[in-house]
Amino acid sequence: MAIKKPAVKPEVLVSAMDQLPSLGSSARVMLGDEIYAVLQQAIMDGTIPPDARVNAGELARRFDVSPTPIREALARLESDGLVEKHPLKGYRTTDLLAREELVDLFELRLLLEPGTAARAAQRRRPAEAQDLLAEIDLAQVAVGQSDAYATLSQHDVRLHDKVFRAAHNDTVRLAYARTHCHLHTFRLAYTGSYVADTVAEHAAIAEAIAASDPAGAESAMRTHVERSMERLLRVFD
Template sequence: MKPFLYPEEPHSRGNPIQERRPLSDEIYEALVTELISLRIPPNARMSVDALARQFGVSQTPIRGALIRLETEGLVVKKHNAGYSAAPLPSGKHFEEAYLMRTLLEPEAASLAAANVKPEDIHALRALCDHMEQLVTEDTQGNYGRFAMLDGQFHARITEMCGNELLQHTLQGLYAHMHLFRLRYHSSVAEEAIKEHLAIVEAISRCDSGAARSAMANHIQASRDRMKPYYQHL
């Protein structure tokens, strides 16, 4: 399979990424956006050398970004074949992932409400505020950023629950990134933010029952929004 040819914008060889943050972080975010928007299509080869030329950097930060993407299920690495964009999961996989989330995430939210600290609420609200800002701007470059923040929101709640096995299981689903590869639209994001805020409100009141219900409602609503896009995969 031929490697994917990366577009010259927004990061051409003559315009390397500024070193405001670690280069691997900058490249990671840029590649997430390309993968979420399917500008890098499923199964496309991702050459380390081509990416290094594209971003005007050495191969070291490229490899760092790709390793991170591999741990999140967005790229795969095969022996003697290098990296490639992960295939879209099957409809059956998405349905099973939603079932797992329905079983586990409401309980995680309930436990989080019992263990909540002020800094947790501050962090969750900051994530919601940032997501709202991205939706207001509604640019293609925000696809990947919103997906990452959505994942961080759910991961923070899972961390708060204090159950490491539950946290590890949910992380292994790679649910959030693959969902945004199916469908990203500002209306979808706006609905998700409203549901996130309901979860935060319940957790901030230390109301375990309300937190469980709010998370269950969010996962069901997400499934209803996304099922038309994955059921035929």
């Protein structure tokens, strides 16, 4: 069943917009990317709640920009599955994943990721193995820091993508990337903290791939995906 949420009151949305930074005249060349990043984070952490109207004109005024970068940012968020465009009504943020949707997503991950990790252990190049281990080092340094959630969330996305890249199967990697599963699971369980167990599980995967151990990499990835699902299902309890 889906998580039930109260209707979003207009004053809540005004407050949410007030919490967004104003880029104004100090904005740099990558203005569209900056706006996209700010809006994505606001949707992820609930500053802009699920099923809330996102007014492009109001955003343009807030960021003191033309409508063009706002439209570009909203199009990217629509591609991420974080907003939906409704004819004659504009954009709204999407609902959180329902329990059944979460289980379906993890069933897909279990079909794709353990086998991919095994292939990565067989096919990875020395530089890719070093890159995976360096990614683990970065994450271990960040664990426990008060502002680590964003850093470690990005680490999570990078780690899994690097495993897919090391397997050298772009068809599978791109198919997985289109699910945007990490965005939706982070949004569902956003707490501002990060489970250190996740980094330990990532380390086991990276070490097995670096050691060219297909069975170990497959087992470590399967364990990680199953434990991740268990942790997220607690959101519905």
